Amino acid sequence: MNKKEVFKLAKGFRGRAKNCIRIARERVEKALQYSYRDRRNKKRDMRGLWIQRINAGTRQHGVNYGNFMHGLMKENIQLNRKVLSEISMHEPYSFKALVDISRNAFPGNKAIAPPKKEGLAILI
């Protein structure tokens, strides 16, 4: 890469990394390596995030993530995790319908009730 390109990519870097070509080239190359790596890592990270969101959504209906997905598999519903997480955030009633279907498909889910939160007042 020539100097001009390097400085263009080094805009906004800190200290001498934006002004001196030797340091700027070093930092830009490292930055591009990170971006190459993280384009791949992004897929894993997003999947993890979607799973956390689905889990949060299903637990409001008393089902955990694993049992919910197992129920969907049994019913042959092939929505992916990205779509499920978006439904759980923006379309709560549709998501409830999915949870109900999953719960009926997998009877193990029925027994689970959301844990009661009781204060310390009971102990006294």
Add this chain to the structure above:
Amino acid sequence: MASLSVCSSLTTTSTLSQNQKSAVPAFKTNLNFLSRSLSSLRLASPKQPLFVPNFSQTEAPSSLAESETEPITEFEPTVEIADEEPKREEVFAVVMVGSRQYIVFPGRFIYTQRLKGANVNDKITLNKVLLVGTKTSTYIGKPIVPNATVHAVVEEQKLDKKVIVFKYKKKKNYRRNIGHRQPITRIRITSITGYQDSPAVTLP
């Protein structure tokens, strides 16, 4: 990434459908392309609702492909949108395009993987509908909702932003600097039909 694409597909059909009324009779000479694409949109879904974005109010980057003529007729609609909001039909679908799933709403656009052989202004139907949600009921496909189709219009075939692919191996004097632009297609969803006969889950 993907969720980003859904959000960025919030667009301004509101301005578009307003423009149909004002633009089409006024400019008959130079606007052949524009009026044709708009009228085809309108024919495909006669009750095309005015769409007001839910999640964000940004109206800026939507109409890049509608050619440079659009800014001329863009001034009137903003006031009237609020009045006609209740006419909006509330339906969404989850549709599979190019082995990816998208949540689509009529009137918005999505960027998909390049659809080969499709030309601009082609009407396409997407058959792999995995879920349809309306205001009162949800149709859940196992794995697809029978007969449900999503109709869309190809708006633009273009290349995505450039990604710099920099490969580097330490101590081996190996550097590769390659630019890559992924071909993508922008399609605008016109309507969602055919889901009514399949079994539905009624919502409370």
